[in-house]
Amino acid sequence: METQSPNNIRKIIHVDMDCFYAAVEIRDNPTLKGKPVAIGGPPDSRSVLCTANYEARKYGVRAAISSAMAVKLCPELILIRPNFYKYKEVSEQIHKVFRQFTDLIEPLSLDEAYLDVTQNRDFDGLATPIAKEIKRLITKETGLTASAGVAPNKFLAKVASDWNKPNGIFVVPPEKIEEFVLQLPLQKIPGVGKVTLEKLHQHHLKTCADVLNIGHQYMSDHFGKMGRHIHIRSQGIDDRPVTIEYPRKSLSIENTFSRDISDDKELLDEVDELIEDWFSRLIRYKERKNPSSHPYKFFIKIKTFDFQTHTVEQILPEDIIHEIWNKENLSNLAKEFFHQLFRQSRERNNAPLRLIGLGCRFNVKETRKEKNRQLNFLEKFEESKV
Ligand SMILES: [Mg+2]
Structure with a gap:
């Protein structure tokens, strides 16, 4: 593993509320205390559960199974x-607590966030007492409990927050990473789902130690990109920064000409410049803000002298998505699209152009997943009310 000087070691806290939605409801109706409670639509609907408390979990009731x-x-x-409005309000209270300790907060959902407290000097700059204080203040402000994981990176902090749930804290200090990670079952690695796990088990791979023993080459040969990912995590490595904002949904630029242009050569020069400019912004965004974001859609736009806008938008083929950071691929694709639009515009009325623009849409996985989960739930819930 890469050796880091103590000054470079990050301090990441992952905070996760315990059975969040259910806990909020029980807080607001104490007669529910000690009883099995789940949040979801009626059993005669097709709805699935959002959350279940620990009393319900004893029966095998858990999030994502049907109410029936x-x-x-x-x-x-x-x-x-x-009642998502209520949960949102509590979520805001929690974030107010977070902001007392750092501005580097990356929410994963209403009740879960990564905090980078590397720069915080409270408690002599020790992350563990900060995490304890955050837990204490959350309970004081909301009457609810949270669990926290403290570690030098996001992956380990997230695994750690789950270690002593509920109302727990678990710390993975830098010198304990190896010991902690070696015994870790592979399903603890985010991204390893049921199917991957089954396949890993077929290869007699159960823990991170197994993965390290069998080696990088084997993982790459048998599991491709996912195998390489698992091998990196199995060493306890995760370089992803805590990103403040929700991932961008798109990144685009446009250029309004100082005068309308109809000359082909001139237009193509403008296109070259636009692509150049856009590409460097894309790289900057990826490096500084969100290394894990990938464009999945590409769009270009033109506006004619009479303010008519025409756009082309296309989902990028899988192979291009992975190659898209290759500038040449990208500009070829953009040029192809522009040619298409120029041709159409010419066929229509040979209109000079006043503006060109291009951009991409990102796959905002986590946010979208969370949103979809909630929307799906609401939809099903609405259906069930009929
Ligand atoms: Mg939670």
Whole structure:
């Protein structure tokens, strides 16, 4: 593993509320205390559960199973409709606590966030007492409990926050990374789903130690990109920064000419310049803000002298997505699209152009996933009310 001077070691805290939605409802209705509670639509609907408390989990009731299945497993289960507005309010209280310690906060959902407290000097710059104080203040402000993981990177901090749940804290100091990670079951690595896990088990790979023993080449040969990812995480390595903002949805630029242009050569020169400019912004964004974001859609736009706008938008083929940081591929693609639009515009009315623009849309995975989960839930929930 890369050796780092102590000055470069980051201090990341992952905070995760315990059974968040259910905990909020129980707080607001104490008669529910000690009873099995789940948040979801009625059992005769197609809805799935958002959360279940620990009493319900004893029966095998958990998030993502159907409400119908849940009451079959636990007939006395109390099902409560979700109130996302209320959860959002509590989420804001939690963030207020976070902001007392750092501005480097990356939310993963309403009740979960990464905090980078490397620069914080409270408690002699020690992250563990900071995490304890955050937990204490969250409980004081909201009446709810949170679990925290403290580690030098996001991956380990997230695994750690789950280690002593609920109302727990777990610390992975730099000198303990190896010991901690070696015994870790592979399903703890984010991105390793059921299918990958089964395949790993077929290869007799159960823990990070197994992966390190079998080696990088084997993982790459048998599991491709995912295998390389697992091998990196199995060493406890995760260089992803804590990013403040939600990932960008798109990045685009446009250029309005000082005078309308109809000459082909002149237009293509403008296109070259635009691509150049856009590409450097894209690289800057990727390096500084969000290394994990990949463009999945590409679009260009022109505006004619009479203010008519024409656009072309296309989902990028899988192979281009991975090659897109190659400038040549990218500009060829952009030029192809521009040619297409120029041709169409010429066929219509030979109109001179006043503006050209181009951009891409990113796959904002985590945010979208979370949003979809909530939307799906709401949709199903609405259906169930009919
Ligand atoms: Mg949670």
